[in-house]
Amino acid sequence: xxxxxxxxxxxxxxxxxxxxxxxxxxxxxxxxxxxxxxxxxxxxxxxxxxxxxxxxxxxxxxxxxxxxxxxxxxxxxxxxxxxxxxxxxxxxxxxxxxxxxxxxxxxxxxxxxxxxxxxxxxxxxxxxxxxxxxxxxxxxxxxxxxxxxxxxxxxxxxxxxxxxxxxxxxxxxxxxxxxxxxxxxxxxxxxxxxxxxxxxxxxxxxxxxxxxxxxxxxxxxxxxxxxxxxxxxxxxxxxxxxxxxxxxxxxxxxxxxxxxxxxxxxxxxxxxxxxxxxxxxxxxxxxxxxxxxxxxxxxxxxxxxxxxxxxxxxxxxxxxxxxxxxxxxxxxxxxxxxxxxxxxxxxxxxxxxxxxxxxxxxxxxxxxxxxxxxxxxxxxxxxxxxxxxxxxxxxxxxxxxxxxxxxx
Ligand SMILES: Cc1cc2nc3c(=O)[nH]c(=O)nc-3n(C[C@H](O)[C@H](O)[C@H](O)COP(=O)(O)O)c2cc1C
Numbered sequence: 001x002x003x004x005x006x007x008x009x010x011x012x013x014x015x016x017x018x019x020x021x022x023x024x025x026x027x028x029x030x031x032x033x034x035x036x037x038x039x040x041x042x043x044x045x046x047x048x049x050x051x052x053x054x055x056x057x058x059x060x061x062x063x064x065x066x067x068x069x070x071x072x073x074x075x076x077x078x079x080x081x082x083x084x085x086x087x088x089x090x091x092x093x094x095x096x097x098x099x100x101x102x103x104x105x106x107x108x109x110x111x112x113x114x115x116x117x118x119x120x121x122x123x124x125x126x127x128x129x130x131x132x133x134x135x136x137x138x139x140x141x142x143x144x145x146x147x148x149x150x151x152x153x154x155x156x157x158x159x160x161x162x163x164x165x166x167x168x169x170x171x172x173x174x175x176x177x178x179x180x181x182x183x184x185x186x187x188x189x190x191x192x193x194x195x196x197x198x199x200x201x202x203x204x205x206x207x208x209x210x211x212x213x214x215x216x217x218x219x220x221x222x223x224x225x226x227x228x229x230x231x232x233x234x235x236x237x238x239x240x241x242x243x244x245x246x247x248x249x250x251x252x253x254x255x256x257x258x259x260x261x262x263x264x265x266x267x268x269x270x271x272x273x274x275x276x277x278x279x280x281x282x283x284x285x286x287x288x289x290x291x292x293x294x295x296x297x298x299x300x301x302x303x304x305x306x307x308x309x310x311x312x313x314x315x316x317x318x319x320x321x322x323x324x325x326x327x328x329x330x331x332x333x334x335x336x337x338x339x340x341x342x343x344x345x346x347x348x349x350x351x352x353x354x355x356x357x358x359x360x361x362x363x364x365x366x367x368x369x370x371x372x373x374x375x376x377x378x379x380x381x382x383x384x385x386x387x388x389x390x391x392x393x394x395x396x397x398x399x400x401x402x403x404x405x406x407x408x
Pocket of ligand 1: 365
């Protein structure tokens, strides 16, 4: 099996090949949380990359609840023109563009001062770094219905703007992943308890998104294969959720893992389970793929074509690549003529796991910013310097966000 073989998804969406640029939050929005020139430059670079599809960094469904101060939000009152421009230039060379849509739930920085809601009031546990995050409020039924309708509105507007599909983010410890996790979701109503209840919000959101868009619009879901925390969402839960999604005819499920508390998506496991050095979630994806007819994608640790083909040979339909595409936006195009070309991903092996995870993100984000200024990415950037620079930049963006969006 070959990653360069084309594929037609259930919605009818045609992809030239199976290599997908996975979501990376850019934190590069303009002053009103919309895509602007930096985002356009970055996506112009990716558009020439010849991958099957680009999945955007997560776009927020509620501007009051952001994963970061430079994030993009698309909601009922958003002006559509910048999003139309974003979709148009991303598709210029035939690559498909899928918008990832998300709500952070309790994974919102306290400094942002927005609205922090979650299935239950369980705060994030990050040892001495826990105070970086707000204490969440338990969601009321009204909050739940509001979130469902927001996902549908954002998806509808994404289609109007010319995107080929949306990916609903239900992984990495954000709101939908919080509902799925028995460690975070302590509810005793129909939204908590057994997995059919914990998955209800995700399923209702998929339903309402389906109603809001045309049948030709691609809908996919990013899901954890496991949370990598004892007592958390596990592979048995993941299989049941994938089987529910199979009945709903979504185009594919992207399997990842972890959360801010246990950043398995960076190859770090908090419950002592070993993840592969490359293609971290392949073993999980293989087991899940055996239990479903749904198309499966997996992302995490892939930077060599041989590994991408190994994933494909295990009957995984789509191969996701994130960090390596920040360092080489044209990696897929390079692989077409040089199969041995190595992608680059940063590794930060500091003792303090939280800081190491933040520094890894900072290093990658710095490359996105360089591409946004039409500069070449830098493989030898210092982790410490990037982390400090990232924190200063985020502090400035936080001030801007509070003033412009929250009016504080
Ligand atoms: C800077 C950065 C931002 C990210 N933002 C998102 C995001 O918005 N949504 C998402 O699902 N995953 C996000 N991720 C995770 C990636 O999609 C991917 O799952 C993870 O980085 C592992 O893949 P990789 O080893 O190819 O980087 C982000 C990763 C990085 C490095």
